[in-house]
Amino acid sequence: MALVNEVLSEIQEVMTQVDDAQLDAAENIITKDKRIFVLGAGRSGLMVKGFAMRLMHIGYTVFVIGETITPSIAEGDVLVAVSGSGTTGSVVGPAQKAADNGVHVIGVTSNSTSPLATLGEATIVVPGATKAGDGVKSIQLLSTLFDQSVHITLDILTLMISRRDHVSNDTAKATHSNME
Template sequence: MDTIQYTAEIIKELQQAVTLIAEEEAEKLADTILQSGKVFLAGAGRSGLMGRAFTMRLMHTGIEAYVVGETVTPGIDKGDVLIIGSGSGETKTLVSMAEKAKSLDASVVTVTINPESTLGKLSDFTVKLPGAPKDQASGNYNTIQPMASLYEQTLLVFYDAVILRMMEKRGLDTNKMYGKHANLE
């Protein structure tokens, strides 16, 4: 295959993946964000990068959102939510964050391939995304892509869809959001 054929195959995989996301879980995430005080995003590796992108869009919608670990990130409190993106749901540093958030009476939501994971069990609710784990031998989802790429791509598309749903609920459009875009670039 050449690069264009690979790209077409990746898009086919994404089209199939999004049909497997439960609408009620997506709606619950949008509502949770809209009803929360502050929103915190965490993830490791590429999942963390997708969370950073989501945090930026949340800020553009007027939500008080932070990436865990940044120097300007405040403490989490009761009424806040920690959203964790983790394909496996077993990343030790993320499990520790979830435990800490729960001990402070914050809500925890995990977006994962594996809702039965440690993070899934710690969470108030999970959003299940399709995809193969990093170790594809232990998964049952076929993909041509390496490691957890399909999950990570689906995560970004899913997060963007949640933003669109929140925009609809709040009566926002791109022009209204642009006022919150960075202007020192």
Template sequence: MNTYKDLVHTVIQENLETLMAVNSEQIQQLITEIQQAKTIQLYGMGRMQLSVRGFAMRLKHMGFDSYVVYDTTTPCIGKDDLLIVHCAVTNVELNVIQLAKKAGARVVLLTAHPENEHGQYADLCVRVPGQIFGTETETHSIQPMSTLLEQSLFLFTDIVTMMLMKQCNVSLEKMKNQHTNLEGLSGDFA
């Protein structure tokens, strides 16, 4: 039976292999798409939405106009806007992608499978090859189902956030000032 430390090592190695496989030119293209967008809308289902929400929050902290698709405050999408889809393998995601393209938005996919039909509609596919189906083109994982891709996308978008901070000259202080002040932090932590 695997021990906790064995599992930690394996999970970290799987994420390292997945993240190191991402093409640096695609990462820079993603950053350029974000910088040029009027508004940024992000979409993901299930556990993928955890990375979507985290990235939308950090984009907002940096001063980008970002939203999560289907939230009540998300505006119409259109020309000069950007849709970023995490995973992009289901019919639901395909529908969202097609609607965004029809409205004139640019579409970026963060996916293990840029070769699928979804990728045909995208302006940019960033291949993050974490396991989702267990195919040969994915990083193999001992973790269940699409767990590796979910983890890798969360880490990937956090790393892209740090790259955006540097390229856009956004300080940590500015980001802290954009963060909610309704959490009730007090004393030395405020």
């Protein structure tokens, strides 16, 4: 149980540092009249795919960059890009291109001075440890603390959006997969 408590303590330390104003800014950008695209590599990609799934559950049109059925992104769309270091080339390059073409970019990173943090319209800093060793220190491997904290942060953002849009759990449940 000691490890469980230590991990929970790390997550709590990170989450107390996530800025409500940054979440509010992201919430204001994500609206139903916009298509939402998500991008991340490795475990960051898995976390942002979970966010895409929840956005779909609450009625958003959402796509994962890199999937074969993803359409081209266009001016006025929203891109949520996740990279712990904020320097991952396969995330920062497309995010910069999107920003240059009028896409609303929301960066999620542990590094507030990284290219990803500075190129977007909004940034959510989640200061969990990454494989680069930055952020809140952790006993966990590589970027695990960042990944856990991003998952929670994006679930909180989804909850904020669902409350703003008056989407109930029952409504979200109705869009949950029935092919399981």
